[in-house]
Amino acid sequence: MLATVIHAPRDIRVEEVADPVLSTGGDAIVRVVAACVCGSDLWPYRGVTPTDRPHRIGHEFVGVVEAVGPEVTTVAAGDFVIAPFYVCDGTCANCRNGVSTSCLAGGWWGSDDRVGGFADGGQGERVRVPLADGTLAVVPGPVADAEVPGLLTLSDVMGTGHHAAVSAGVGAGDAVAVVGDGAVGLCAIIAAKRLGATTIIAMSRHPQRQALAREFGATHIVEERGDAGVEAVRALTGGIGADRVLECVGTKESMDQALRSTRPGGMVGYVGVPNGGPELPVRQMFNRNVGVNGGVAPVRGYIEELLPDVRSGAIRPGLVFDLELPLTDAAEAYAAMDERRATKVLLRP
Amino acid sequence: MLATVIHAPRDIRVEEVADPVLSTGGDAIVRVVAACVCGSDLWPYRGVTPTDRPHRIGHEFVGVVEAVGPEVTTVAAGDFVIAPFYVCDGTCANCRNGVSTSCLAGGWWGSDDRVGGFADGGQGERVRVPLADGTLAVVPGPVADAEVPGLLTLSDVMGTGHHAAVSAGVGAGDAVAVVGDGAVGLCAIIAAKRLGATTIIAMSRHPQRQALAREFGATHIVEERGDAGVEAVRALTGGIGADRVLECVGTKESMDQALRSTRPGGMVGYVGVPNGGPELPVRQMFNRNVGVNGGVAPVRGYIEELLPDVRSGAIRPGLVFDLELPLTDAAEAYAAMDERRATKVLLRP
Numbered sequence: 001m002l003a004t005v006i007h008a009p010r011d012i013r014v015e016e017v018a019d020p021v022l023s024t025g026g027d028a029i030v031r032v033v034a035a036c037v038c039g040s041d042l043w044p045y046r047g048v049t050p051t052d053r054p055h056r057i058g059h060e061f062v063g064v065v066e067a068v069g070p071e072v073t074t075v076a077a078g079d080f081v082i083a084p085f086y087v088c089d090g091t092c093a094n095c096r097n098g099v100s101t102s103c104l105a106g107g108w109w110g111s112d113d114r115v116g117g118f119a120d121g122g123q124g125e126r127v128r129v130p131l132a133d134g135t136l137a138v139v140p141g142p143v144a145d146a147e148v149p150g151l152l153t154l155s156d157v158m159g160t161g162h163h164a165a166v167s168a169g170v171g172a173g174d175a176v177a178v179v180g181d182g183a184v185g186l187c188a189i190i191a192a193k194r195l196g197a198t199t200i201i202a203m204s205r206h207p208q209r210q211a212l213a214r215e216f217g218a219t220h221i222v223e224e225r226g227d228a229g230v231e232a233v234r235a236l237t238g239g240i241g242a243d244r245v246l247e248c249v250g251t252k253e254s255m256d257q258a259l260r261s262t263r264p265g266g267m268v269g270y271v272g273v274p275n276g277g278p279e280l281p282v283r284q285m286f287n288r289n290v291g292v293n294g295g296v297a298p299v300r301g302y303i304e305e306l307l308p309d310v311r312s313g314a315i316r317p318g319l320v321f322d323l324e325l326p327l328t329d330a331a332e333a334y335a336a337m338d339e340r341r342a343t344k345v346l347l348r349p
Numbered sequence: 350m351l352a353t354v355i356h357a358p359r360d361i362r363v364e365e366v367a368d369p370v371l372s373t374g375g376d377a378i379v380r381v382v383a384a385c386v387c388g389s390d391l392w393p394y395r396g397v398t399p400t401d402r403p404h405r406i407g408h409e410f411v412g413v414v415e416a417v418g419p420e421v422t423t424v425a426a427g428d429f430v431i432a433p434f435y436v437c438d439g440t441c442a443n444c445r446n447g448v449s450t451s452c453l454a455g456g457w458w459g460s461d462d463r464v465g466g467f468a469d470g471g472q473g474e475r476v477r478v479p480l481a482d483g484t485l486a487v488v489p490g491p492v493a494d495a496e497v498p499g500l501l502t503l504s505d506v507m508g509t510g511h512h513a514a515v516s517a518g519v520g521a522g523d524a525v526a527v528v529g530d531g532a533v534g535l536c537a538i539i540a541a542k543r544l545g546a547t548t549i550i551a552m553s554r555h556p557q558r559q560a561l562a563r564e565f566g567a568t569h570i571v572e573e574r575g576d577a578g579v580e581a582v583r584a585l586t587g588g589i590g591a592d593r594v595l596e597c598v599g600t601k602e603s604m605d606q607a608l609r610s611t612r613p614g615g616m617v618g619y620v621g622v623p624n625g626g627p628e629l630p631v632r633q634m635f636n637r638n639v640g641v642n643g644g645v646a647p648v649r650g651y652i653e654e655l656l657p658d659v660r661s662g663a664i665r666p667g668l669v670f671d672l673e674l675p676l677t678d679a680a681e682a683y684a685a686m687d688e689r690r691a692t693k694v695l696l697r698p
Contacts, residue, residue, distance in 0.1 A: 093588070093612075094612070099613040099614035099638050101638065102613035102614070238442055239442070240446075255631070263443070263448075264443045264446070264448040264450075264451035265447055265451070270635070274632045279629060279630060279631060280628060280629035280634075282619075283623045286619070286622065286623050287645060288448075288451060288644065289516075291516065291642030291643065292634070292642070293642065295634060295637065296638065298614075
């Protein structure tokens, strides 16, 4: 079968690899219907994180189960499933606490899975899914092709945007600012509106993303950054700052923007992977009682909550995909995202 | 009248100063019944923060109102009042949001109050209280002398410990660890128990404070620090760490202890004034979804909630005072706290 392999920075190839086989009793084999490229896939692509040897890549996919191991009880051949961007058992103490990204038995796609050897990457024709009972979420009934992009966002970006909003404690009537207009930031706007925010400020300079932000529920656009951005947010929030700010980038500058745009007593919900590890200025946070909460989003646990709204069309996160390519064009998908020609690319095997 | 004045590091004097006078329509004059020394008063005492010129000091006191300005409506001469460790109007946007420490019109004792000139320190025979309506909390009915220590803790340490617990989101059944066994840490134990925590781990090496921690509700004592402290907390919490950790010190080491003792998805509530500004390790927080929330505690807003439990004896935070001295011995009070001969010193004018 074909799968995407990264060999080195900017060297993405779609190659013939061995078909996956059930290797533990808890495995499933999933035929991928759609996968996508994540902003974090660009880190090895750009050489920010090293690629020591060629390895499979990709961690967001939906598909149809082809086979399951004898211990699997919650998914069956023929089921349409959503895979979160990580593997989890759903039963350990951390999973029970809602933090399945810290699953004591779990792991990451394209990495060692601690169970059956190397876990496949998600950008391929088929994927072996360890801990299938905990990892996979079944989408009941027939799935229309038009539903696929929306369902695929539940593997990462929609759940991650939701996690930013949940971590920040967004509630009815809140004024929320969103830092970052990538796919996650756009989904965070959807999440904020869904949780009842009435003022939603999208910090964006990109005309097409601004338009999508407004479609998703943004009430205001702020193009300014730095001090001017802080002042613009304050001007829209009675002079004090936003109740909740969703940080969806991960740079030192974006976190600074988020912290300073939050009102005293407010909270930053952050899901941008900290890029290079900026530290947080605790004294500034302390003086203004600005909290910081979030992290690598436990999206598996959000799928059941968000799925009905995605299927009904109440929320339309699938609109973040602005380019669709065949899997064989994965290299172009990476290039398009790297060069910011696309917000989010969907790949079809 | 007499009041405490700091002249330089380790130079605390009780001196004759001018009697306070009503200088704005919103002022009150309060005769101090009891004041105390705060851990943060030790910063200028130790020279950690500079003392450019002699100035009044102290920010925790209770007393009886002697006079009020014509605009004051909520307190009257004869009222027994609790003053929080700051001045606030109770009406601005931040006060309405529950963050009265960020009052847009407020300020600090022993500093410029932006209203009527320099605000008095709290360690004196009388204090001019600006914005008396917002600042002072009235204790109804007659106040017994034995109640004074408990009421005095509502000016700072009990409300601050409570803020740590509230900021961390302590709830019924939680496992909570408390870093710091000073007056605030001990009050945080009271607060955690009051909010329903069932496992309360006090991190303390001091026998007398351990005993008080147990009296206040600690179910376990951990003497270890660093890696051993983290392991000890994990051993008491099913191997994953505490749901909520209350950081009541403010050093880099104590915050590190708190962050690493928290389970994935848990929250650190912090009220220790960051000493020298340690930065927070955001990547470590991100990977484990450990949030940080808290800051300078808006204790004024907590007085009404905590007062009934203090008066009924349901909670007994006044036990944190282990030394009582006349105001004229303020220098000895500072020395006793500096040398850790006392946890918290009560001063009687």
